[in-house]
Amino acid sequence: MFQGIFQHAIDAKGRTSLPAKFREQLAAAGTDKLFITPDLIDPCLIAFAPERWAEIARKVSSLSLFDKRTRLLSRGFIAPAQECVVDKLGRVLIPPSLRERLGNVEEITWAGQTDRIEIWAPRKWAEIEKRAEAEDEALLKQLSELL
Secondary structure, eight states: OBOOEEEEEBOTTOEEEOOHHHHHHHHHTTOOEEEEEEOSSSSSEEEEOHHHHHHHHHHHHTSOTTOHHHHHHIIIIITTOEEEEBOTTSEEEOOHHHHGGGOSOSEEEEEEOBSOEEEEOHHHHHHHHHHHHHTHHHHHHHHHHHO
């Protein structure tokens, strides 16, 4: 389970440190890689552990090939995904095609979201946090329904 918010530098080549907490969780699952793809709703990237990514890919591939929305989902979410290995120094290389979504940033924000990690440009993450604060009442209502 990925939890926590971390800010790390990202160099011009796209190398950034995966937060130690997230590396530990991947190691516990027996892997050293993430699958990173664009988020279709927000201007960020989403990273999945291989097991979760395989589950998502299986579900998408089970949808009808002849459904236009399925094709759009596959083209926008599955096709651009990249397998990104965590090196021995704990760094991940985020490919240029994915980094474009974040803009030209020198830092990124990693936000754990239980079964996935969101990767944000810090300015955009701050905007999202403000939006969430503005919706506190609605969010509390939703949380109370869960608990």
